[in-house]
Amino acid sequence: EAGVTQFPSHSVIEKGQTVTLRCDPISGHDNLYWYRRVMGKEIKFLLHFVKESKQDESGMPNNRFLAERTGGTYSTLKVQPAELEDSGVYFCASSHLAMYNSYNEQFFGPGTRLTVL
Amino acid sequence: DQQVKQNSPSLSVQEGRISILNCDYTNSMFDYFLWYKKYPAEGPTFLISISSIKDKNEDGRFTVFLNKSAKHLSLHIVPSQPGDSAVYFCAAGVERSQGNLIFGKGTKLSVKP
Incomplete structure (x- = not known):
């Protein structure tokens, strides 16, 4: 079974430009999460999709960030x-939907390293 | 304010000895805890987890202990191997929500031959 994949692995852009990161979760995983790790600090939650719906986007830094998951498969x-x-x-993770009062482990992709100059 | 704290940024252990990685949390709502291992240029890999209804979970060389009253958990690796050298992240979540995980800053473990 293929793991979570992310594209690109690296991106270097200039301030003011636009970048789009892609995540392909493990097939059949309805939960999809985005996280970010800045400068060797902790990994911080950005948002959570259940299928195509945003379940929680409380971690999104500001309105310059836009996440989508059309059709409930891959996310950008x-x-x-x-x-x-x-x-x-930027890490993407996915997991199965769990039964009530249980928890399914999140599987992480390799991440996209974004450098803004 | 950090809800999950790993106060040791690094730990060095001799091969064959025990590695103990510590984690503290502040939020009483957390009821599920996980340890992830991360190699450079890779994503975190799930290692072991524990629910708050337990105080110990074991998987091979890895054991996680949970002390709810102290809001403290630890990961024991016995015996440590050079391939265990990586950054270990403690994470916490709320079972019912299946939502986001809150991570600590990580502890870099070096196992010397």
Whole structure:
């Protein structure tokens, strides 16, 4: 079974440009999450999809970030316009929907390293 | 304010000895805890988890202990191997929500031959 894949693995852009990151979750996983790790700090939650619906987007930094998951399969995260502080590694994770009062482990992709110059 | 804290940024252990990685949390709502292992240029890999209804979970060389009254958990690796050298992240979540995980900053473990 293929794991979570992310594209691109690296992206270097200039301040003010637009970048779109893509995540393909594990097949059959309805939960999809975006996280970000900045400058060796903790991995921070950005948002959570259940199928195509945004379940929780409380971690999104501001309205320059837009996430979509059309059809409940792959997801994209667009940053427009990019700022210097957006640099970091963006991780995507996915998991099965769990039964009530249980928890399914999240499987992470390799991440996209974004550098904004 | 950090809800999950890993106060040791790094740990060095001799091969064959025990590695103990610690994690503290502040939010009483957390009822599920996970450890992830991360190699450079890779995503975090799930290692082991524990629900708050338990105080210990074991999987091979890895054991996680949970002390709810102290809001503390630890990961024991016995015996440690050079391939265990990686950054270990503690994470916490709320079972019912299936939502986001809150991560600590990680502890870099170095196992020396």
